[in-house]
Amino acid sequence: MKGxxxxxxxxxxxxPAARALAxxxxxxxxxxxxxxxxxxxxxxxxxxxxxxxxxxxEIFGIGELAAEIEFSEDMDTKVYADTSKMMEVALxxxxxxEIKITNGSWLTRRYWVGALDSDAVINQFSDxxxxxxxxxxxxxxxxxxxxxxxxxxxxxxxxxxxxxxKIFPNPISTKDFIVSxxxxxxxxxxxxxxxxxxxxxxxxxxxxxxxxSIYLEYSTVGVGAIRISGTDLQGNTGHWPQNVDDYPEGSAxxxxxxxxxxxxxxxxxxxxxxxxxxxxxxxxxxxxxxxTMTEKxxxxxxxxxxxxxxxDVITVFPGALLRGRAxxxxxxxxxxxxxxxxxxETGGLRFLGRASHSDGCLRAETPVLGRLVFAAxxxxxxxxxxxxxxxxxxxxxxxxxxxDLSGVDWTGLKVTASGRMLTADDMDAGSGWxxxxxxxxxxxxxxxxxSDQLGNAAESRFAPAVRATAKLNYLRFxxxxxxxxxxxxxSFDQVPGRVKLVIYDSAGRRVMAKDLPAAPSxxxxxxxxxxxxxxxxxxxxxxxxxxxxxxxxxxxxxxxxLLGGEGL
Amino acid sequence: xxxxxxxxxxxxxxxxxxxxxxxxxxETGISHYSDLPSQELTDAWYVFNKxxxxxxxxxxxxxxxxxxxxxxxxxxxxxxxxxxAKQNGILESYPYFEKALELDSSNRDAKVGMAGYYLSLxxxxxxSKGISYLESMGVNSTSKVxxxxxxxxxxxxxVHALLGLLYYYNGNYNDGIVLLKYAKYxxxxxxxxxxxxxxxxFLSGF
Numbered sequence: 099m100k101g102x103x104x105x106x107x108x109x110x111x112x113x114p115a116a117r118a119l120a121x122x123x124x125x126x127x128x129x130x131x132x133x134x135x136x137x138x139x140x141x142x143x144x145x146x147x148x149x150x151x152x153x154x155x156e157i158f159g160i161g162e163l164a165a166e167i168e169f170s171e172d173m174d175t176k177v178y179a180d181t182s183k184m185m186e187v188a189l190x191x192x193x194x195x196e197i198k199i200t201n202g203s204w205l206t207r208r209y210w211v212g213a214l215d216s217d218a219v220i221n222q223f224s225d226x227x228x229x230x231x232x233x234x235x236x237x238x239x240x241x242x243x244x245x246x247x248x249x250x251x252x253x254x255x256x257x258x259x260x261x262x263x264k265i266f267p268n269p270i271s272t273k274d275f276i277v278s279x280x281x282x283x284x285x286x287x288x289x290x291x292x293x294x295x296x297x298x299x300x301x302x303x304x305x306x307x308x309x310x311s312i313y314l315e316y317s318t319v320g321v322g323a324i325r326i327s328g329t330d331l332q333g334n335t336g337h338w339p340q341n342v343d344d345y346p347e348g349s350a351x352x353x354x355x356x357x358x359x360x361x362x363x364x365x366x367x368x369x370x371x372x373x374x375x376x377x378x379x380x381x382x383x384x385x386x387x388x389x390t391m392t393e394k395x396x397x398x399x400x401x402x403x404x405x406x407x408x409x410d411v412i413t414v415f416p417g418a419l420l421r422g423r424a425x426x427x428x429x430x431x432x433x434x435x436x437x438x439x440x441x442x443e444t445g446g447l448r449f450l451g452r453a454s455h456s457d458g459c460l461r462a463e464t465p466v467l468g469r470l471v472f473a474a475x476x477x478x479x480x481x482x483x484x485x486x487x488x489x490x491x492x493x494x495x496x497x498x499x500x501x502d503l504s505g506v507d508w509t510g511l512k513v514t515a516s517g518r519m520l521t522a523d524d525m526d527a528g529s530g531w532x533x534x535x536x537x538x539x540x541x542x543x544x545x546x547x548x549s550d551q552l553g554n555a556a557e558s559r560f561a562p563a564v565r566a567t568a569k570l571n572y573l574r575f576x577x578x579x580x581x582x583x584x585x586x587x588x589s590f591d592q593v594p595g596r597v598k599l600v601i602y603d604s605a606g607r608r609v610m611a612k613d614l615p616a617a618p619s620x621x622x623x624x625x626x627x628x629x630x631x632x633x634x635x636x637x638x639x640x641x642x643x644x645x646x647x648x649x650x651x652x653x654x655x656x657x658x659x660l661l662g663g664e665g666l
Numbered sequence: 667x668x669x670x671x672x673x674x675x676x677x678x679x680x681x682x683x684x685x686x687x688x689x690x691x692x693e694t695g696i697s698h699y700s701d702l703p704s705q706e707l708t709d710a711w712y713v714f715n716k717x718x719x720x721x722x723x724x725x726x727x728x729x730x731x732x733x734x735x736x737x738x739x740x741x742x743x744x745x746x747x748x749x750x751a752k753q754n755g756i757l758e759s760y761p762y763f764e765k766a767l768e769l770d771s772s773n774r775d776a777k778v779g780m781a782g783y784y785l786s787l788x789x790x791x792x793x794s795k796g797i798s799y800l801e802s803m804g805v806n807s808t809s810k811v812x813x814x815x816x817x818x819x820x821x822x823x824x825v826h827a828l829l830g831l832l833y834y835y836n837g838n839y840n841d842g843i844v845l846l847k848y849a850k851y852x853x854x855x856x857x858x859x860x861x862x863x864x865x866x867x868f869l870s871g872f
Contacts, residue, residue, distance in 0.1 A: 635788035659786040
């Protein structure tokens with residue numbers, strides 16, 4: 099009895115505290131009437147990187163995807179028989195198709211994780227892998243239901259897809275043929291072609307376009323098939339045909355037919371290694387890549403070739419063996435007057451030769467293999483005359499000739515000064531420079547004419563301000579008249595590069611020439627003999643010329659007299 | 667013989683002939699010093715005789731722009747002629763000598779210059795003209811001492827040598843040799859000195 103009394107007393111003492119606690123809890127429940135919020139929705143691993151090693155066949159390149167949802171407060175995590183009372187998480191694809199995620203679980207009262215059904219994603223994928231997650235119906239502890247919330251947009255990276263490959267030629271009459279294909283995205287490496295027991299690496303000809311050549315060591319008349327596999331930058335591997343079940347052994351469209359084995363008459367490579375490029379009427383169509391590509395097993399570097407563009411640009415890869423079906427779309431005949439064949443190089447186009455056209459065909463021969471294009475050029479070369487003031491004063495004129503496309507015909511470069519043809523002192527066709535020297539005392543215009551390789555001609559005129567800066571201090575001939583020995587005494591104000599004396603008779607015939615010391619001053623004796631005989635008496639004319647460091651030449655002219663020795 | 671000719675010709679006509687002649691001014695012959703040339707003309711010849719033909723030419727040209735007599739003008743033209751001869755050769759001097767003689771037909775310097783010009787033409791058809799200019803001044807006689815008007819380079823030796831050359835090339839060998847030997851003698855009377863030494867002496871002056 100005494101114990102019951104103690105318990106009662108204790109109950110009485112604790113009752114107010116229990117009531118207080120109950121009241122406090124009721125106040126809290128009454129105050130929380132706000133809907134819970136999602137703090138974060140995250141879709142993990144949208145770009146798997148482990149599938150590239152899986153070549154075959156049903157691995158679709160999607161790894162383990164998961165949706166992670168974080169709430170702002172503790173949520174009601176109970177499982178109810180009535181699913182309408184529970185949170186719903188749905189994955190949406192690009193076409194708004196909804197896939198409910200039912201296999202998620204609460205890690206805490208605020209954090210939920212659910213795995214995505216990758217099969218469902220892949221099988222119903224659309225819109226370039228666009229996905230998002232929607233969360234709805236979740237309730238907090240007070241029973242407040244959340245408003246529907248949507249995640250950010252994510253993109254799945256899926257396996258690359260390939261267009262239906264084109265096989266040329268088909269039927270095959272030789273052991274070689276080419277396959278071209280385009281992938282839906284960039285690849286980490288060119289795709290591979292599988293044909294019978296052979297695996298061939300394709301070559302990239304543009305961003306997502308690839309060609310591969312197959313050389314069949316053996317062939318059998320009949321039908322074969324190819325398949326192609328390639329891996330994107332994220333490691334996802336795609337295939338053509340897309341599903342292994344579609345592997346077209348002997349079925350369209352990836353089949354090829356071996357009709358015969360022998361030499362194909364369409365190869366137009368000449369014995370000297372030059373490739374004749376012929377573009378027949380009809381043009382190339384963007385989707386029709388007609389060019390034979392050959393890979394010869396006995397050569398270190400395989401040969402490849404392709405025509406890749408229908409907009410008047412032909413690209414020929416090394417070793418291309420063209421067949422007659424490649425063509426640009428012909429325009430009017432007049433438009434083909436100035437068309438050349440060019441090599442596509444790092445620094446731009448390099449002119450290879452002029453194209454001829456007849457019967458609606460463009461033809462050109464190239465001495466090199468590589469990327470080649472036909473292009474029109476109706477622009478003439480341009481002149482840029484740049485000489486320093488000192489050079490110009492010395493009569494040195496530097497001219498730079500540039501052409502935007504079809505090169506400069508340097509052999510046809512003509513420069514005249516007062517109608518007199520000048521020969522270049524120096525010329526560097528590689529860098530486009532030529533250096534000319536004006537005649538001494540030149541006054542007037544220099545006329546430059548040049549044409550490019552396609553015959554577009556240009557003319558430029560330039561009037562250099564030529565002035566001589568060297569000065570003759572004195573020049574004396576003695577004795578006058580001279581007998582056998584004529585002494586020459588000269589002095590310049592600077593050191594000459596070369597000094598030469600030429601003597602002419604009264605009829606203007608050159609009777610003597612002598613190089614004099616290249617010194618600022620000198621005295622030199624000239625024996626007035628020709629072929630061992632003294633020159634006859636009379637008045638002679640001299641021209642003393644001197645070249646100076648600037649490259650210009652000065653001349654002095656005058657008369658001297660000679661009393662021949664015959665009478666003495 | 668050639669060496670003698672060379673030596674005396676150098677002395678006569680070249681630009682920097684050393685002054686080794688033995689003439690004495692004013693004792694014999696005809697002089698035009700009584701004409702009292704202007705101070706400018708005197709200065710110009712002084713500069714020329716000092717060996718500056720280029721500067722003297724400018725001064726002679728200045729004289730021509732002044733109010734001077736024909737005789738003075740003639741002297742200035744002769745000076746220009748000799749300056750031009752030093753610059754461009756005596757073949758270029760003819761018009762100036764001609765002008766000088768036109769203004770004063772007794773200009774002795776101009777007469778010698780004209781004779782030198784005719785020699786320099788190296789054409790026998792003209793040698794007689796040169797001879798007549800020198801003979802008019804008595805140079806054909808070894809007893810005559812030639813005294814120039816102003817050009818100190820025209821020594822008695824060189825003028826006799828010039829006439830000797832003209833004689834010789836004109837076909838009068840004997841008279842030519844006589845005058846050339848005389849010229850050599852008055853230039854270098856020591857018989858021990860051969861003609862080569864004389865020639866070298868002339869050449870070393872350049």
